[in-house]
Amino acid sequence: MMFRESVRIAFHALIANKMRSILTMLGIIIGVGAVIAMVSIGMGVRDNVQSSIASLGSNMLIVSPGSSNSGGVRGGAGSMITLKTEDADAIREHIKNIDYVSPTVSKSYQVVAGNQNWNTSVQGVTSEFMSIRNLTVGSGTFISEQDLNSRTRVAVIGATVAENLFGEMNPTGQNIRINNTPYKVIGVLDSKGQSSMGQDQDDIIIVPLTTAQERLLGINYIQSINIQVSSAEAIDQVQAQIENLLRQRHKIIGDKEDDFTVHNLTSLLEMMTETTGMITLLLGSIAAISLLVGGIGIMNIMMVSVTERTREIGIRKALGATYHNIMMQFLIESVVIGVIGGLIGILIGCFVAVLISKLGGLNTTITLAPIIISFSFSVGIGLFFGIYPARKAALLDPIEALRYE
Structure with a gap:
């Protein structure tokens, strides 16, 4: 009964000073809202990176040529012509724990259909490329082994090219x-x-690898090898085996530099996830500073409230209110500020996150964890910063309080 009465008195005191209560809550509202909005941006960036890398294929390794070196002048990455189709065949034949292998080549072309034209990337691949890259055909069929063997002039086009x-x-x-x-x-x-x-992952044309090599590019080498490993646990082992196999095939001995590079997309995903996690933590920590400022505001206002209500405290003590009764009254007031401010902050934070996603062109991901954590902090801050003013009020001498003007 005393607790309910204390809550009623707390709400009455807050309502009696509406503007002061709103300004006190503002720090908590901004803090909670900022934490939710900033964390949602960081989580959105993380999800975008993960989905982007996952769209390339799961448990994937990509072998690309190294950089050329002519007279001390080094070319760009992939400028060497050291990879052959036979390298891909050897990887498929000799390395275990591999599901699919697809050598590829690519080049941009101006493509014409009737009176329309479009500049896009044309990739030469094998039939296994579809499984590696998680591609699905909405209409028609994909490249077949027969197309590869006969060097057929056929193409599978992306949605952007089709449009x-x-x-x-x-x-x-x-x-x-x-x-x-x-x-x-x-x-x-x-x-x-x-x-x-x-x-744009849909801005692509796919043709048979042999057709691209002989009829389009006029080359007998490949530009990359896409490999899907059976499981994530085997990726590091398979990568090491591929590197050893290619060094043997390319007659690279001792400390001589490799003429190829094996890219591990799983390691890249882990690194990017860790990086975006740090960014999210940084954004949330910066926003959480305003929660601390809001807590100081609560303590400041509660100190003012204790001073203004000194005579009220004296009367309550004279009528039999105990130390714990007074402590509870002022603690409840500060916690109520934290609770109300936290709830309003949650609504504003979610609204801002959705607004950023709709108008800012930046994907945001709202999750339950930052909402619960920021709300818990707002309540905890209200309680923590309310302890000192509440204790000061509870320790007031009733006689001195009654004499206070």
């Missing part, structure tokens, strides 16, 4: 011209959207 070349028409069965050579569209890929780096 720009054919509009609403179904491209399957239609012809396009790549490098002034006709290719028949045998399939259209389902949309994968943009990557976290803003790259």
Whole structure:
């Protein structure tokens, strides 16, 4: 009964000083709202990075050529022409714990269909590329082994290419011209959207690897090898085995520099996740500073409240209120400020996060954890910073309090 009465008195005191109560809550509201908004931005960035890397394929390794070196002048990464289709075949044959292997080549071309044209990346791949990259065909079929063996002029196009070349028409069965050579569209890929780096994953044309090598590029080497490992636990072991195998095949001995590079996307994902986690923690910590400022504001206002209500405290003590009764009254007032401020802050933080996602073009992810943590902190701060003013009030001498003007 005493607790309910203390809560009623606390609300009455807050309502009696509306503007002061609102200004006191403002620090808590801003703090909680900022924590939720900032953490949601960080979580959104993390999810974007994870989905972008995952869209490339799960448990994936990519082998690319090293950089060329001519007269002491080094070329860019991948400028060497040391990888062959036979390297991909050897990896498939000799390395265990591998599901799929697909050598690839690529180059940008101006592609024409009727009176429409579009500049896009044309990739030469094998049939296993579809499984490695988690691609699905919405219309038609994908590249087959028969297409590879016969070097057929066929193409599978992405959703962006289909829209720009054919509009609403179904491209399957239609012809396009790549490098002034006709290719028949045998399939259209389902949309994968943009990557976290803003790259359009649907702006692509896929042709058989052998067709791209001999009919388009006129080369006998490959530019990369995509490998899907059976499990995440085997990735490091498989990577080491691939490196040893390629060093043997390319006759690289001793401390001689490799003419290839094996990229581990799982390690990249872990590194990026750790980095975005640190960014999220930093953003949340900066925003949490305003929660501390809000707590100091609560203590300041409660000190003023104790001074203003000195005679009231004296009367209550004279009527039999104990030390614990007075402590409870002022602690409840400070906790109520923290609770109300925290609830309003949650609503504002979620609203701002959604607004940033809708208008700012930046994906945000609202999760329960930062909401619970920030609200708990707001209540805890209200309690912590209310202890000193409440104790000061409870220790007032009733006679001195009654004499206070």
